[in-house]
Amino acid sequence: MDTKTTEKTATAKTDEVAEDATTEAADTTPGAGTPAAADADLLDEPDEQDDDEQDDEEAASPEATGIGAGAAAVVSAALSAVALTGTWTGKVVAERETLVGQIKTSGSGTPAQQISEIYGDAWHSTALVNGVFALLALIVAALVLTLPRRPAWVRAVAVAGAVLGGLGLLLSVGTYFDLFLSLPTAGS
Template sequence: MDTKTTEKTATSKTDEVAAGTSAEAAEAAGTTQDAGTTQDAGTTQDAGTAAEAGTVEDTAAELLDAPDDELDGGLDGELDGEEALSPEATGIGAAAAAVVSAALSAVALTGTWTGKVVAERETLIGQIKTSAGGTPAQQINEIYGDAWHSTALVNGVFALLAVIVGVLVLTLPRRPLWVRAVAVAGAVLGGLGLLLSVGTYFDLFLSLPTTGS
C-alpha cells in the first residue's frame, strides 16, 4: 500500500516538474519572439530613415547637377521682377505727370472751352439782369466784368493745378533729367498763368471801362 502511495507521489512530482519546465520553455519562447519583433521594428525604422536620407541626397545631387542655364534663368527672372519694382521702372507715372503739368499750364495761358462757356453764361445772366433797366455802369459790370472775371477764375484754377503737379514731380527723387525739365517748365508756366489770372480777376492789368471815357 505504501509502495503505491509513494509511486503516485513520485509521479505527481514528476508531472509538476514537467509542467513547470514546459511553462518556463513557453515563457522563454515568448520572450524570444518579442525580442525578434522589436528587432524587426527597429530594422524597419532604420530602413525608413535610410530611405529618407537617400531621398534628400538624391535631391541635393539633382540640384548640384542642374544646368547652369536653368539656374541663370531663374536668377534673371528674379532680377527682372526686382527691376520692375525699382524706382527707375516706375518713372512712367512721373513722366506723365510732368507732361500733364506742362499741358495744364499751356491751357491756363491760352484759355479753355470751360472758361468760354462760363463767360458766356455770365454775359447772358448780365443781360437778363439789366434788360429791365439799368445804368451803363451796371450793364458794363454785369455783362462784361463778370464774364472776364469768370474766365480769369477758370484759367487760374488750371494754372494752380499745373503748379501743384509740377512741384510734386520735382520732389520725387531719382527722376530722369528730361522729366525734371518738363516739370520745371510746367511749374514756371503755371505760375505765370496764375499770376495773369489773379491780375485779371482783380483788374490789376486792365480795368473795366467807365461811362465817362
C-alpha cells in the same frame, strides 16, 4: 533623332557620375561632410538668386516711376499751356455770365452796372477758370518734382510746367483783380 536622345542620355549619365564624385569627395574632406557645411552651401545659392531678383525689381521700379512721373510732367505742362491760352470751359462760363448780366440789366441798369454785369463778370469768371487750371498745373508739377529717382527729362518738363503754371496763375490773379487792365467806365 536617336542620336540626340542618345547624346542627352549620355550627358545625363555623365552629370550623375560627376555628382556622385562630388558627394564622395565631400564625404572624405574633413568638415565638408557635416550637415552644417552642406546647409551653408545650399543657403549660399538662394541668397545669390534673391539678390538677382531684388536687382531685377529695383531695375524695374525706376522705369515704372519714370513713366508715371513723365506722364504727370507732360500733364502739368499741358495744363499750364491751357491756363495761359484759355479753355472751352472758360469761354462757356464767360458767355453764361454775359447772358446773366444781360438778363439782370435789361432796360433798367445804368451803363456802369451794365458794363460790370455783362463784361466784368464774364472777364472775372474766365480768369477764375484759367487760374484753376494754372493751380492744378502747379500742384502736379510740384508732386512730380518731389518724386525720387526721376529722369532728367521728366524733371525738365515738370519745371517747365511749374514755371508756366506760375505765370498762368499770376496772369489769372491779375486779371481777376483788374491789376493789368481795369473795366472801362461809362461816360457821364
